């Protein structure tokens with residue numbers, strides 16, 4: 001067998017093997033009931049949709065995975081983002097935070113949106129629903145601060 005063929009077979013084997021790497025964030029035993037941010041009554045629907053599109057994939061248990069997010073090594077990379085995101089802020093368990101922490105997270109979120117740090121650029125690039133104009137960013141940020 002030629003050296004190049006061996007390398008190819010090795011790479012394919014590696015890619016297949018990577019598909020079996022466990023993804024910690026895929027297994028969600030039970031999403032707590034009635035603790036989600038979205039269940040707060042009277043929220044502005046348009047802002048909530050934007051928040052869901054731009055933030056929920058990493059900051060809640062309501063993650064939707066596009067096909068490329070199912071395939072390693074991308075899936076492993078994305079799993080890391082989701083893990084880090086959920087640890088810092090989880091809208092699915094929002095009502096477990098005390099009111100002071102909620103205020104803090106809302107202010108922090110507004111700041112991250114204004115600074116353009118959240119959603120991460122790579123995410124907005126791949127998710128058209130998460131792309132925001134400056135006006136939308138400002139509207140979302142002020143809305144979060146007003147809650």
Ligand code: HEC
Nearest residue numbers: 054055058081084085088089108109112113118119120123
């Ligand atoms: C692709 C995944 C992803 C998306 C989408 C995302 N985040 Fe994050 N977020 C992270 C990760 C990972 C961290 C933790 C590491 C960091 O601070 O960069 C984080 C951290 C944060 C923090 C905490 C910052 C800190 O210093 O403690 C806030 C607040 C936040 N995100 C808000 C948001 C908001 C609001 C949105 C939507 C507009 C959003 N994020 C979208 C992945 C994401």
